[in-house]
Amino acid sequence: xxxxxxxxxxxxxxxxxxxxxxxxxxxxxxxxxxxxxxxxxxxxxxxxxxxxxxxxxxxxxxxxxxxxxxxxxxxxxxxxxxxxxxxxxxxxxxxxxxxxxxxxxxxxxxxxxxxxxxxxxxxxxxxxxxxxxxxxxxxxxxxxxxxxxxxxxxxxxxxxxxxxxxxxxxxxxxxxxxxxxxxxxxxxxxxxxxxxxxxxxxxxxxxxxxxxxxxxxxxxxxxxxxxxxxxxxxxxxxxxxxxxxxxxxxxxxxxxxxxxxxxxxxxxxxxxxxxxxxxxxxxxxxxxxxxxxxxxxxxxxxxxxxxxxxxxxxxxxxxxxxxxxxxxxxxxxxxxxxxxxxxxxxxxxxxxxxxxxxxxxxxxxxxxxxxxxxxxxxxxxxxxxx
Numbered sequence: 001x002x003x004x005x006x007x008x009x010x011x012x013x014x015x016x017x018x019x020x021x022x023x024x025x026x027x028x029x030x031x032x033x034x035x036x037x038x039x040x041x042x043x044x045x046x047x048x049x050x051x052x053x054x055x056x057x058x059x060x061x062x063x064x065x066x067x068x069x070x071x072x073x074x075x076x077x078x079x080x081x082x083x084x085x086x087x088x089x090x091x092x093x094x095x096x097x098x099x100x101x102x103x104x105x106x107x108x109x110x111x112x113x114x115x116x117x118x119x120x121x122x123x124x125x126x127x128x129x130x131x132x133x134x135x136x137x138x139x140x141x142x143x144x145x146x147x148x149x150x151x152x153x154x155x156x157x158x159x160x161x162x163x164x165x166x167x168x169x170x171x172x173x174x175x176x177x178x179x180x181x182x183x184x185x186x187x188x189x190x191x192x193x194x195x196x197x198x199x200x201x202x203x204x205x206x207x208x209x210x211x212x213x214x215x216x217x218x219x220x221x222x223x224x225x226x227x228x229x230x231x232x233x234x235x236x237x238x239x240x241x242x243x244x245x246x247x248x249x250x251x252x253x254x255x256x257x258x259x260x261x262x263x264x265x266x267x268x269x270x271x272x273x274x275x276x277x278x279x280x281x282x283x284x285x286x287x288x289x290x291x292x293x294x295x296x297x298x299x300x301x302x303x304x305x306x307x308x309x310x311x312x313x314x315x316x317x318x319x320x321x322x323x324x325x326x327x328x329x330x331x332x333x334x335x336x337x338x339x340x341x342x343x344x345x346x347x348x349x350x351x352x353x354x355x356x357x358x359x360x361x362x363x364x365x366x367x368x369x370x371x372x373x374x375x376x377x378x379x380x381x382x383x384x385x386x
């Protein structure tokens with residue numbers, strides 16, 4: 001265990017601001033919120049969307065809502081404070097933990113992974129390559145499916161390391177030769193945090209991110225039961241059958257966080273300040289590493305825990321999506337107008353993809369027109385399907 005004393009975080013400095021246009025009035029916000037409610041209600045009734053949503057623009061919440069059930073068997077209605085498994089949206093918090101330690105001088109991005117996990121059998125892999133999915137490491141989930149015999153025993157991050165050391169499945173490619181999305185890399189990053197700090201990854205997140213940001217309804221799978229006031233959505237199959245916990249749910253870093261849309265809004269807003277890390281540190285997370293991915297005839301890049309993409313409107317956004325054992329999640333941020341789209345669901349029936357695509361087209365039209373005209377266009381039955 002490599003343990004170093006805690007060091008203070010940077011002083012909080014001024015938040016980044018954005019110019020708010022004169023057209024962004026209380027009336028326009030109210031109209032936009034009404035339209036979003038109509039669109040989300042349509043997706044719930046006609047497309048089967050089940051989840052919670054929160055939409056912001058110019059740092060202001062313009063809409064939030066809950067649709068459907070936390071548990072289809074019990075018919076427990078969702079509410080805006082319901083917590084969902086974030087799946088791979090968890091990765092941006094893992095990246096933040098690494099950035100905080102780097103800023104404190106406790107690790108370097110180009111340090112070898114073996115510096116923190118002695119005896120790790122794959123050589124030439126750096127912290128930076130884990131962050132940007134350029135390590136080439138095999139996927140621990142595939143390995144675990146084959147060799148983890150006791151499915152009733154929860155797997156830990158240390159178990160992941162032990163399995164990789166014991167079985168040493170071949171790498172997908174040599175380090176830093178191309179991008180390949182890796183859950184293994186982010187699980188290992190969580191272990192790096194634990195070995196440097198001497199506390200569990202969950203404890204580190206609570207002390208250094210959740211508690212300072214007052215993310216009171218955010219926790220990890222490995223925590224003891226959350227506070228009684230927190231409703232936790234049950235994961236379901238696309239056919240609305242309840243999913244039970246899986247032995248890999250307890251591996252953290254690549255997934256395993258639970259949160260609400262309101263807590264994720266607090267996270268979004270904190271990223272416009274220097275409360276967690278300095279601005280120049282955070283900017284590197286939003287800088288592409290040459291991890292080019294072709295997606296829907298577009299080219300995307302990857303920073304530290306964030307995908308980087310250019311919308312058809314020309315805006316450059318950062319986002320991440322997640323899918324894991326009955327849960328889907330999506331968090332998009334547009335620094336140009338300090339807007340965000342946050343969607344959490346416990347019914348992976350394909351509706352979330354339709355929701356996020358249509359709402360993005362609505363929020364960031366290719367040919368921007370006046371707010372009133374834009375609202376009228378989206379209010380039409382042909383456009384919204386109402």
